[in-house]
Amino acid sequence: MDLLNVLVIPKDDPIAFTFFTGYMAMLAASIFFFFERGRVDDKWKLSLLVSALITFIAAVHYYYMRDYYLATGENPTALRYIDWTLTVPLMCVEFYLLTKAAGAKIALLWKLIAASVLMLVAGYIGEAFNPEGGDTAHSVLWGVISTIGYIYILYTAWFGEVAKLAAASNNEIVKKGVRTLAWFVLAGWAIYPIGYMCMPGGWLNTAFGWGSENVDLFYNIADAINKIGFGLVVYGIAITATEQNKAKAKTA
Amino acid sequence: MTKAIFFFISCLLLLLPLVFNAGEISMSSQLLFTTPFLLLFGIPHGAIDNVLYLRNNKIKNTHFIAIYLVFVASNIAIWIFSPTIAYVLFLFLSAYHFGQSQFTHYFDKQPSSHKALYLFWGISILSGLLYFNIAETHSIMVQHEEFAVFSPLHQEVDMLYLFLASTLLTVSFIIYLTAKKFLTIENMFMELLVISLVLICFYLLPFLIGFTLYFIVLHSFKVLKEEYHFLDSKKEISSFKGFIQLIAPFTLLSVFGILFLFGLIYLDVLTFSYGYCLLIVISSITLPHVFVMNKFYGILFSSKRSPELV
Numbered sequence: 075m076d077l078l079n080v081l082v083i084p085k086d087d088p089i090a091f092t093f094f095t096g097y098m099a100m101l102a103a104s105i106f107f108f109f110e111r112g113r114v115d116d117k118w119k120l121s122l123l124v125s126a127l128i129t130f131i132a133a134v135h136y137y138y139m140r141d142y143y144l145a146t147g148e149n150p151t152a153l154r155y156i157d158w159t160l161t162v163p164l165m166c167v168e169f170y171l172l173t174k175a176a177g178a179k180i181a182l183l184w185k186l187i188a189a190s191v192l193m194l195v196a197g198y199i200g201e202a203f204n205p206e207g208g209d210t211a212h213s214v215l216w217g218v219i220s221t222i223g224y225i226y227i228l229y230t231a232w233f234g235e236v237a238k239l240a241a242a243s244n245n246e247i248v249k250k251g252v253r254t255l256a257w258f259v260l261a262g263w264a265i266y267p268i269g270y271m272c273m274p275g276g277w278l279n280t281a282f283g284w285g286s287e288n289v290d291l292f293y294n295i296a297d298a299i300n301k302i303g304f305g306l307v308v309y310g311i312a313i314t315a316t317e318q319n320k321a322k323a324k325t326a
Numbered sequence: 327m328t329k330a331i332f333f334f335i336s337c338l339l340l341l342l343p344l345v346f347n348a349g350e351i352s353m354s355s356q357l358l359f360t361t362p363f364l365l366l367f368g369i370p371h372g373a374i375d376n377v378l379y380l381r382n383n384k385i386k387n388t389h390f391i392a393i394y395l396v397f398v399a400s401n402i403a404i405w406i407f408s409p410t411i412a413y414v415l416f417l418f419l420s421a422y423h424f425g426q427s428q429f430t431h432y433f434d435k436q437p438s439s440h441k442a443l444y445l446f447w448g449i450s451i452l453s454g455l456l457y458f459n460i461a462e463t464h465s466i467m468v469q470h471e472e473f474a475v476f477s478p479l480h481q482e483v484d485m486l487y488l489f490l491a492s493t494l495l496t497v498s499f500i501i502y503l504t505a506k507k508f509l510t511i512e513n514m515f516m517e518l519l520v521i522s523l524v525l526i527c528f529y530l531l532p533f534l535i536g537f538t539l540y541f542i543v544l545h546s547f548k549v550l551k552e553e554y555h556f557l558d559s560k561k562e563i564s565s566f567k568g569f570i571q572l573i574a575p576f577t578l579l580s581v582f583g584i585l586f587l588f589g590l591i592y593l594d595v596l597t598f599s600y601g602y603c604l605l606i607v608i609s610s611i612t613l614p615h616v617f618v619m620n621k622f623y624g625i626l627f628s629s630k631r632s633p634e635l636v
Contacts, residue, residue, distance in 0.1 A: 214343040225336045232327050253512075260327065260335075261519065267339070277346045 081144055092294035093140040100133035103302045110309060115319055118312035121171045125305030128161045132301050149289055155198040161301060162190045166227070168308055169236050172252055176243035182235050186227060193223030197266075201273050208275025217270060217277075224263065231256035247318070251311035258304055265296035330551075331520060334543045338527050341539065345531055353462065356534035357601075363542050365581050371546040372611060373576035374553060375618040381560060397614040405606050409475050416609035421448025423616045427549055428520070430623045432509055440508070443499040447521065449492040451540070454525045457485040459533040472602040496521065520544070549619070556626055580611065 083090045107126035111119050135157035139150040166186035170178050200216030230236050231252070240252035269292035271278040278284040345351065351359075376390050404412040425444030433440050456463055460482050467473040467480070497518065504514040524544065528536045550573075557563045563572060587603050590596045596603065 210347055214347045217343050218340055221339045225339070228335070229332060232332060233329060256327075257515075271343075277343055281346065 081141070083144070089290045089294070090140070090144055092291060092298075093136060093143055096294045096298050097133055097136035097140055099298055099302060100129045100136055103305055104130035104133055107305055107309060110313070113316065114312040115316045117175070118315065121168060121308050122312055124164055124167050124171065125308045128164045128301050129305055131160050131164075132157055132297060136297075143290065151198075151202050154293060155194060155202070158194050159191070162194060163187045165300075165304055166190050168304065169231065169252070169255065172248055172255075172308070172311065173236055173239035173243065175245075176239040176248070178235070178239050182230075182239075185235075186230060189223045189226040189230075191223075193220045193227070196220035196223065197270060201270065204273060204275055208273065208279065210275045210277075210280060213271075213273060213275040213277070217267070220270070221267070224267075228256075228259055228263075231259045245315075247311050247314050251307055254307045255304060258300055258307070262296060262300040262303065265292055265299070269293045269296070327516060328548075330544055330548050331516070331523075333547075334527075334539070335523065337539055337543060338523065338531075341535070342530055345535060351532050351535070353466065353534070356532050360534045360538040363538055365584075367542045367546050367550075368538075369580045369611075370573045370577045371549040371553070372615040373573040373580065374557075375615055376576075377557070377562065377572060378553065378622045379618050381557075381562065394614045397617075398610045401610040401613045402606065405609070409472070410479070412609065413476055413605075414479070416605075416612060417452055418445075418449075419616045420612055421445055421452050423612070423619060424448040424451065424545060426620065426623060427545055429517070430626075431552075432513060436624065439499065439503065443496065443503065446492045446495040446499060450489065450496045450521065451524050451528070453485055453489040453492055455528045455533070455537055456480060457482070457489045458525075458529045459536075460485065462533045466601065470599045470601060472598050493521075493525075552626065553622075556622075583607070 083094060104126045107122050107129065111122045111126070114122060135153055139153050139157075142148075142150040142153060163186075166189075167183065169186060170180075170183040173182070196216045196219040200213055200220060204212055236252060237256070240249050243249065268278065269289045270276060272284045272288045272292070273279060274285075375394070376387055379385070379390055380387060401412065401415075404415065422441075422445045425447035426441075428447055429440070429443060430436070460480065463480055464477075467477050500509065500514055500517050503509045504511060509517070524540050527539055530536070531539065554563070554566070554569050557569065557572070563569045584604070584607055587596065587607065588600055591598070591600055591603055
């Protein structure tokens with residue numbers, strides 16, 4: 075009988091619309107990555123599994139967030155951060171897996187995970203524990219701490235260990251792939267602070283009146299771009315490397 | 327992405343909320359906050375013009391300094407007889423210089439299309455700076471009578487059209503040069519991101535803080551780095567300490583010169599405002615600097631491009 079409880083998406087509510095499309099897109103991407111795992115070389119299977127896990131975890135959370143939003147009309151902040159706490163460190167795992175062949179050590183993985191946790195925990199405190207009506211000082215303090223975590227990951231991806239290992243890999247596909255993922259961190263992840271600053275007490279909220287209704291729209295768009303896009307880049311690397319290997323084997 | 331761009335993004339992300347939390351920041355507070363950075367990092371990037379010029383020209387140091395001073399004196403004369411012309415000249419030369427330093431490392435040669443990009447890029451960011459801070463610039467003009475003569479140049483509508491036209495032309499030239507393979511697709515996206523970030527910085531941060539962040543991080547640091555690598559490759563210097571020793575004399579001379587002029591204003595010997603005095607001084611050292619840097623860039627990137635400079 076539960077199937078009869080049809081959810082109604084208001085035609086003039088782009089947030090509800092993006093919650094639903096986000097959920098379907100993430101689920102579709104997960105299925106795609108799971109099935110495509112079988113087509114790539116063994117060394118890429120774990121990377122594709124992680125890509126599938128990222129989008130699958132997001133899909134499950136989007137399923138709940140969609141319902142929560144339609145039922146309450148509020149931001150599903152806690153669900154959102156649970157999702158990110160699981161998926162963002164997994165994105166850092168992707169960086170580690172891609173550069174492992176070039177000598178990436180487990181310490182790199184832990185440093186990236188620590189930075190992503192700092193970024194997310196500080197962001198969560200900044201959003202969820204913001205006093206009623208919004209406190210700018212609270213928002214700024216935790217926003218700055220969160221930004222430090224982001225800057226560390228950005229540096230590592232563009233100039234630090236990840237970039238150096240990719241350069242040392244002598245594999246053009248990996249180099250190009252890591253650079254594309256670094257672009258995701260630079261441009262794609264930059265959408266999240268915009269959402270954060272729309273919260274009451276946040277900078278965009280106070281300066282331009284952008285409210286919490288904008289937050290979910292920014293977050294949904296960013297999630298779709300970053301999670302599915304991230305996975306597609308990894309898939310691109312895996313499939314190209316696999317095809318190159320096959321071609322080499324044929325000519326040998 | 328260069329480290330300078332990374333540093334710029336990091337500073338912008340950290341400064342934005344802090345500056346916002348600080349509330350309204352008066353022009354004098356901005357001046358107090360930014361002057362040390364401008365003196366410490368801004369002036370040094372033009373303090374070895376003589377070394378750079380003499381490296382590739384058969385001219386004595388004393389002759390070079392004499393010519394340099396003639397340029398400075400001519401510029402001051404223009405300021406005395408026609409402040410408007412001097413001001414417009416200063417803005418145009420600065421615009422070209424900013425654009426040149428932003429793009430020149432991509433190109434081996436500098437045909438007209440590249441030069442047009444330099445100019446439009448510079449006009450875009452400077453007109454953006456003035457347009458986004460039109461209220462602050464108007465208040466300066468109201469408070470200080472010397473600036474009132476520039477008021478007709480700062481009409482909001484004109485400034486908006488100039489900003490939109492120059493930005494559109496800049497983006498068009500970036501796309502055109504990408505299509506012609508002078509820039510890679512990644513370079514194109516990076517440059518579009520950089521101009522967007524610079525304009526966002528000017529829009530969101532107070533006038534002087536926004537400009538100083540751009541000027542120090544994206545301009546001065548980049549030029550200093552290029553100068554350092556060039557002189558290092560020519561065995562003119564052997565260490566960073568040597569580089570500091572090279573830039574120190576004229577940096578100190580400039581700083582003390584400015585302080586001396588400020589002292590004269592304080593003692594009522596000179597009868598104009600500190601801001602106007604600073605504008606004349608900066609424009610007077612910018613004029614010869616732009617010509618020297620134009621020559622320097624011609625030499626630096628005409629031969630094989632040096633990856634460490636990018």
